[in-house]
Amino acid sequence: MRLVFATHNKNKLVEIKNMLPDYIELLSLTEIGCHEDIAETVDTIDGNAILKAKYVTEKYGYNCFADDTGLEVESLNGEPGVYSARYAGEEKNNDANIKKLLKNLKDKHNRSARFKTVIALSLNDHESLFTGICTGEIIEEKRGEKGFGYDPIFLPEGKNKTFAEMNSHEKNEISHRARAFKQLVSYLSE
Numbered sequence: 001m002r003l004v005f006a007t008h009n010k011n012k013l014v015e016i017k018n019m020l021p022d023y024i025e026l027l028s029l030t031e032i033g034c035h036e037d038i039a040e041t042v043d044t045i046d047g048n049a050i051l052k053a054k055y056v057t058e059k060y061g062y063n064c065f066a067d068d069t070g071l072e073v074e075s076l077n078g079e080p081g082v083y084s085a086r087y088a089g090e091e092k093n094n095d096a097n098i099k100k101l102l103k104n105l106k107d108k109h110n111r112s113a114r115f116k117t118v119i120a121l122s123l124n125d126h127e128s129l130f131t132g133i134c135t136g137e138i139i140e141e142k143r144g145e146k147g148f149g150y151d152p153i154f155l156p157e158g159k160n161k162t163f164a165e166m167n168s169h170e171k172n173e174i175s176h177r178a179r180a181f182k183q184l185v186s187y188l189s190e
Contacts, residue, residue, distance in 0.1 A: 006066035132179030
């Protein structure tokens with residue numbers, strides 16, 4: 001089975017390739033000739049995932065899945081949420097996003113947060129959604145060199161390592177993205 005993963009994010013692509021069974025041939029946007037950045041114009045995580053999957057299927061004719069992920073911080077009323085990648089500006093700078101989040105949490109005692117990933121699958125003219133959530137908290141300073149995005153400041157519930165301190169196997173056991181992708185793989189295996 002050939003599927004396009006609607007992303008230009010090389011980190012996500014590697015992470016997902018490691019989770020998929022061998023019978024699924026994963027194609028990137030680059031491999032199908034899609035070099036544009038698909039605009040995320042919807043104000044929900046679910047909506048952006050659906051928009052990207054539909055775009056690839058309609059414009060390029062491939063079965064496709066797309067994900068959108070947001071970090072939702074309880075004491076910030078769910079911020080940064082759907083704007084996680086652009087929290088500190090359109091340039092999508094991870095360090096600037098982390099710095100802004102830590103500044104906004106400076107006087108907050110409640111540092112509870114959750115990562116939420118939604119995957120939209122457009123397969124044979126049918127759409128399906130899969131949601132994965134990982135709860136935890138935002139720590140006060142960065143720890144670890146692995147991962148990407150907010151991984152250095154996100155401490156998953158019940159763990160003593162941030163996502164950025166975990167190897168890919170450890171992270172894929174519990175992450176929001178892994179949970180959503182396990183649902184996707186299970187669905188594709190039926």
